[in-house]
Amino acid sequence: MATDLQILLISPDLLSTSKLAGLTRQADGLLETLRSLDDTPRGTHFDLVILDLQAFVDDPAVIVSRVRALLDGLAEKQPPARLIAFGPHVHKQRLEEAVAAGVDEAVSRGELFGSFPALLRRWLPGEAS
Numbered sequence: 203m204a205t206d207l208q209i210l211l212i213s214p215d216l217l218s219t220s221k222l223a224g225l226t227r228q229a230d231g232l233l234e235t236l237r238s239l240d241d242t243p244r245g246t247h248f249d250l251v252i253l254d255l256q257a258f259v260d261d262p263a264v265i266v267s268r269v270r271a272l273l274d275g276l277a278e279k280q281p282p283a284r285l286i287a288f289g290p291h292v293h294k295q296r297l298e299e300a301v302a303a304g305v306d307e308a309v310s311r312g313e314l315f316g317s318f319p320a321l322l323r324r325w326l327p328g329e330a331s
Contacts, residue, residue: 207231213254225318255289266303
């Protein structure tokens, strides 16, 4: 992975934040975390945005719309970051609703944490080493 890999995680869950921070460091990237959909990221460019669906109770369509609006409001104009949702595999319908609402892909929590390097290669093929 390139050292300029920038990932934004939207999740208040400290365990997810800690795990993804470690996985991102292993990929030579930087992780910024937003704990709320009302927060504003410090960064202005992200290659990947990862959304924790389990952390928010709203309808996935509402959540995805709010995240897209947040990303559209970033100062630096850039190609849109890939938006990935994750959640427990037992919430399959919620993951499917997120895809229908416009995320690029939805994966289970286990897949995200267990296959992160392979997922990065799939999501960001130009970044692969």
